[in-house]
Amino acid sequence: MASLIGSSSPVNNIISVLADPEGRPLGSQLDLPQNAGPRELQTLINTLLHNEESLPYAFYIKDEELIGHLGAHLLEKKVSVEQVLQIVYQPQAVFKIRPVSRCSATIAGHSEAVLAVAFSPDSSCLASGSGDTTVRFWDLNTQTPLFTCTGHKSWVLCISWSPDGRQLVSGSKDGVIQIWDPVGGKAIGNPLIGHKKWITALAWEPAHLQAPCRRFASSSKDGDIRIWDVVTRKCVICLSGHTLAVTSIKWGGEGLIYSSSQDCTIKVWETTQGKLVRELKGHGHWVNTLALSTEYVLRTGPYDHTGTKYTSDEEIKKAALKRYNDSKRDFPERLVSGSDDFTMFLWEPASSKHPKARMTGHQQLVNHVYFSPDGRWVASASFDKSVKLWNGHTGEFVATFRGHVGPVYQISWSADSRLLLSGSKDSTLKVWDIRNRKLREDLPGHADEVFAVDWSPDGEKVASGGRDRVLKLWMS
Amino acid sequence: MPQGDYIELHRKRHGYRPDFFERKRKKDAREVHKRSAFAQKALGIKGKMFAKKRYAEKATMKKTLAMHSERTNRHKIDQVEEGAVPAYLLDREETSRAKVLSNTIKQKRKEKAGKWEVPLPKVRPIAQDEMFRVIRSGKRKTKQWKRMVTKATFVGAGFTRKPPKYERFIRPMGLRFTKAHVTHPELKCTFNLEMIGVKKNPNGPMYTSLGVITKGTVIEVNVSELGLVTPAGKVVWGKYAQVTNNPENDGCINAVLLV
Numbered sequence: 001m002a003s004l005i006g007s008s009s010p011v012n013n014i015i016s017v018l019a020d021p022e023g024r025p026l027g028s029q030l031d032l033p034q035n036a037g038p039r040e041l042q043t044l045i046n047t048l049l050h051n052e053e054s055l056p057y058a059f060y061i062k063d064e065e066l067i068g069h070l071g072a073h074l075l076e077k078k079v080s081v082e083q084v085l086q087i088v089y090q091p092q093a094v095f096k097i098r099p100v101s102r103c104s105a106t107i108a109g110h111s112e113a114v115l116a117v118a119f120s121p122d123s124s125c126l127a128s129g130s131g132d133t134t135v136r137f138w139d140l141n142t143q144t145p146l147f148t149c150t151g152h153k154s155w156v157l158c159i160s161w162s163p164d165g166r167q168l169v170s171g172s173k174d175g176v177i178q179i180w181d182p183v184g185g186k187a188i189g190n191p192l193i194g195h196k197k198w199i200t201a202l203a204w205e206p207a208h209l210q211a212p213c214r215r216f217a218s219s220s221k222d223g224d225i226r227i228w229d230v231v232t233r234k235c236v237i238c239l240s241g242h243t244l245a246v247t248s249i250k251w252g253g254e255g256l257i258y259s260s261s262q263d264c265t266i267k268v269w270e271t272t273q274g275k276l277v278r279e280l281k282g283h284g285h286w287v288n289t290l291a292l293s294t295e296y297v298l299r300t301g302p303y304d305h306t307g308t309k310y311t312s313d314e315e316i317k318k319a320a321l322k323r324y325n326d327s328k329r330d331f332p333e334r335l336v337s338g339s340d341d342f343t344m345f346l347w348e349p350a351s352s353k354h355p356k357a358r359m360t361g362h363q364q365l366v367n368h369v370y371f372s373p374d375g376r377w378v379a380s381a382s383f384d385k386s387v388k389l390w391n392g393h394t395g396e397f398v399a400t401f402r403g404h405v406g407p408v409y410q411i412s413w414s415a416d417s418r419l420l421l422s423g424s425k426d427s428t429l430k431v432w433d434i435r436n437r438k439l440r441e442d443l444p445g446h447a448d449e450v451f452a453v454d455w456s457p458d459g460e461k462v463a464s465g466g467r468d469r470v471l472k473l474w475m476s
Numbered sequence: 477m478p479q480g481d482y483i484e485l486h487r488k489r490h491g492y493r494p495d496f497f498e499r500k501r502k503k504d505a506r507e508v509h510k511r512s513a514f515a516q517k518a519l520g521i522k523g524k525m526f527a528k529k530r531y532a533e534k535a536t537m538k539k540t541l542a543m544h545s546e547r548t549n550r551h552k553i554d555q556v557e558e559g560a561v562p563a564y565l566l567d568r569e570e571t572s573r574a575k576v577l578s579n580t581i582k583q584k585r586k587e588k589a590g591k592w593e594v595p596l597p598k599v600r601p602i603a604q605d606e607m608f609r610v611i612r613s614g615k616r617k618t619k620q621w622k623r624m625v626t627k628a629t630f631v632g633a634g635f636t637r638k639p640p641k642y643e644r645f646i647r648p649m650g651l652r653f654t655k656a657h658v659t660h661p662e663l664k665c666t667f668n669l670e671m672i673g674v675k676k677n678p679n680g681p682m683y684t685s686l687g688v689i690t691k692g693t694v695i696e697v698n699v700s701e702l703g704l705v706t707p708a709g710k711v712v713w714g715k716y717a718q719v720t721n722n723p724e725n726d727g728c729i730n731a732v733l734l735v
Contacts, residue, residue, distance in 0.1 A: 221567075
């Protein structure tokens, strides 16, 4: 029976070449049979790359994912077989994260709107900052409040965990920064004063550059960026150069700090001496947000989905370095900036000061951009109620996610890069599936605008907070 | 007052008097007592002028002293401002928002009872001769069974007239409206929204079924533009509004949204 089927239809071969996400071909041209599917291609790739274990890959022909047989795909998408077919392969995460679908807890506690929410890098702890000037730690096992940390005198605008998960730093509206210990819920030392206006962003030095984490940078409305040392509790370097407010900073894996500002420029600084390395110009209006391709890896430091715990600083540094190198491979660090002029730019700041690509399409200002953890995709949230997905290597537009009825404020990726979460002014959160490019889950429940969302690095929980003063935990 | 520089010249050439500094110090010390004596003894207009000047001096002195002692003062923690917004919204001016939407169950209950809390509870009753005009028909124009509506109406998108021979109520096209200017009572801003239907005309159920819009009529409008979401997560696309003007006189329908 099988032989009959095999001989009835002649199997045509298609000349194709496999290419990596940057476009570089792997080996020479291959003759692939028409009925080859993703599984066959996967075994082929694993042997060609000499992988020890069979890793999962996804295959794309002209940015369309190959789901069925090659032949069927080509017929459907009307791709010509006369030219050499370029099949781009993308490694996928080995683990799979389930989408969250229900609100497991609504925890009240803050007396004013919740402005920032962050999971610790090992997903053991959750912290939130609010307009009632407190930073609160929440227990994830019992889903109740753990510590309430007072000390700030004005709204707590941003919080940031150190990559080793040992410290939390928070910045407030009067320019004061405070360091907290999550274990006891107490402040470490006196508040750090230096900025003259409110703090807009905080970024830690990556764990693979220095462990235990000592330095972090803060940006403020007064246009300065200050690098602080936690141990000496002093401002080490002050990087001034921006003429208007600095809206976002990111500390890159190579030891460069990227800062975006309302003066329409992005400046690249080196951190040993505090010198300006490059200035990236191109935007026509305020640059609101920055995203680095290695951002997720740097944020989570040594911790990954396996859940191993580290005790010594050496282990932390080694594990963080290994994870960083694995995720980076040999691609340079890419930067995406989103602006009030409705466009975004893709930069490769280490190589040139001209943008690699300009990403247009939004009809209102872009509020938040975020690279996926594996660096393949970039998602952008805009005030035009849509979330757009772009190719993380080339900057090409891939898909739009429509569904929100109010401006989309913040987005967050799941750790396997297959799901995207967005929180909006219309009080709902939505989970989008990247593979199907469709809405996966709709999470209503908040009574008012959602200001902050975060997906835990282990993928189990989502935390969201907003104007209705409650913190909601969502699980699958 | 020396009118020239001879004193300075002398000082430059020969230096100060030996006792100059001591005399100066002592003279300044006596100034305080002299001033005080003058202040107490001066009468009349002189006294008043001096007192005014002295008062101004004392006020500024007090201010500078208070400023200097600020450093040692401990301030009470100021009241935290309301309306906390995250950093990305701080530099943006957004219009003040309405409070959270009311529960849909309550609204459904009110709908069933037919009662709403409306901004205009009482309206002027409109007589039938004011609402309808008699249209004479027939070969000798003696038949008077047709009526034409003289107020604004809403007919809906798929409306088709009955055959003219059998049509009793005529709703002229000139008085048909599709859009209404709806004001949100809390945001105080007005939107031009499409109407979906006439819910209740206070003058009677016949007018409701005809779709006549007078002052006080409750209409249903399409609010999908506003982007409202219920607590359950559903998008609200229709809401009730009450008409606040006389549309047949103004040529437009002004209404206030019932939240």
